[in-house]
Ligand SMILES: CC(=O)N[C@H]1[C@@H](OP(=O)(O)OP(=O)(O)OC[C@H]2O[C@@H](n3ccc(=O)[nH]c3=O)[C@H](O)[C@@H]2O)O[C@H](CO)[C@@H](O)[C@@H]1O[C@H](C)C(=O)N[C@@H](C)C(=O)N[C@H](CCC(=O)O)C(=O)O
Ligand SMILES: Nc1ncnc2c1ncn2[C@@H]1O[C@H](COP(=O)(O)OP(=O)(O)OP(=O)(O)O)[C@@H](O)[C@H]1O
Ligand SMILES: N[C@H](CCC[C@H](N)C(=O)O)C(=O)O
């Protein structure tokens with residue numbers, strides 16, 4: 085694409101054009117990252133949390149940038165287009181550069197505190213059962229049909245997202261399930277992503293390291309819905325009606341609404357839940373009909389996740405009968421209530437619960453599955469919401485017989501300080517043990533377990549590493565507990 089044509093799409097304030105330069109060249113790439121640049125790139129300078137892209141323009145030019153988009157004055161030898169907001173310009177330019185790829189995909193965005201990864205995987209599985217080519221964007225990886233790509237962020241930076249959509253279009257993907265984090269919504273990573281459907285799972289405490297308070301966090305979540313249906317008709321918002329934030333989300337959107345829930349009379353309602361060791365039976369009441377559903381996942385929270393996926397697949401145009409048939413075939417998502425069977429009828433579950441609500445749901449799910457004790461091993465992430473730490477310990481203590489506090493990913497925080505936060509306000513320490521080394525904590529749990537006990541390893545789920553300071557080492561809860569079982 086020609087550089088002049090590209091920047092004509094911007095609502096720019098002025099262009100600084102050095103005498104020996106012009107804008108008549110083919111743009112090879114638009115990027116906000118100096119490390120990605122190649123000759124004839126357009127570099128968009130973003131003021132970030134750690135770095136200001138405006139300080140990196142010399143490096144950008146040396147890497148091949150031939151045009152800079154900026155919001156602060158620069159003294160450089162290449163043309164500069166000045167805009168009010170470079171993040172907004174980034175979104176506009178990358179959508180045009182990649183030829184609006186999301187408009188060629190059926191795109192479903194999923195937001196909410198918990199359940200995003202699970203809902204996107206369920207929806208993906210339903211599509212694939214129907215031989216639909218899929219894409220997936222989320223915490224564990226990004227996927228273009230059968231090709232898995234590493235995920236740095238759950239929701240990638242705007243230009244990376246547009247590039248990913250373009251790869252999906254190229255691979256003839258039809259339907260995309262995408263996790264949309266609150267942080268991404270605030271940073272405009274999804275601007276110009278043309279969602280057909282937006283799903284709201286639930287709202288509870290998380291990310292208060294990033295958002296000032298719960299009201300701001302709620303507002304961030306609502307952005308996915310307020311931005312839906314503004315431009316075009318035919319968009320659908322799928323809302324968990326049982327959640328306290330449901331009404332707020334509903335009033336924030338102009339899109340058509342479909343609701344789901346268990347406790348309330350929703351468009352997609354689950355009734356008569358029967359929990360088994362390996363899955364859940366329920367009746368789906370939808371569109372005036374009743375359907376018997378078997379979901380091979382345990383926990384009421386997963387019934388909510390399934391309802392969201394059923395509604396999402398319905399909006400795509402699939403038949404409810406075959407959606408239900410597809411659900412029967414789903415396997416659990418890695419690191420979400422993942423069972424590791426040990427000797428002496430001791431079962432361990434690895435679960436990504438890293439919020440108070442998630443931990444409560446998980447422990448409430450495990451409680452009826454054992455006549456014996458529950459031993460919970462968990463820590464809290466460093467450089468993340470410190471306020472959720474004591475709440476998680478109280479929940480762990482309430483539903484467990486023994487709690488072993490350990491490290492999660494302490495990052496740049498002192499692990500002992502995180503433990504102190506986790507103990508804040510606790511009167512009774514009788515069921516609590518502390519073992520900072522997560523490997524040893526897991527071994528301790530296995531050593532202390534009696535026949536029939538359940539061990540919950542919470543917080544790290546699918547993660548295959550541990551971040552301590554700036555060091556990232558291999559660490560996998562599933563492998564660790566398997567090794568501990570073998571030693572015992
Ligand atoms: C706090 C935060 O949100 N940080 C995100 C932010 O980084 P930043 O603002 O610190 O960026 P920066 O390093 O200051 O750089 C500013 C600009 O200079 C550029 N730069 C920087 C250095 C350089 O050498 N060259 C260069 O060009 C960068 O490309 C960027 O354009 O913008 C980056 C690009 O979009 C993100 O990758 C990064 O996510 C970091 C890794 C992160 O940990 N974010 C977390 C909080 C996050 O976003 N989490 C959510 C939710 C997860 C969930 O609940 O599932 C997520 O969606 O992942
Ligand atoms: N619908 C739900 N309601 C409450 N808790 C849930 C729900 N679904 C999953 N959980 C809990 O949250 C954990 C994380 O689930 P999942 O990975 O699907 O959520 P997520 O929203 O993608 O999380 P993240 O923000 O870290 O990406 C699970 O391991 C489980 O403990
Ligand atoms: N998406 C979440 C994941 C937290 C997982 C937990 N293991 C941690 O490292 O805190 C975050 O980045 O805040």
Ligand SMILES: [Mg+2]
Pocket residue numbers: 200201222223224238263
């Ligand atoms: Mg996720």
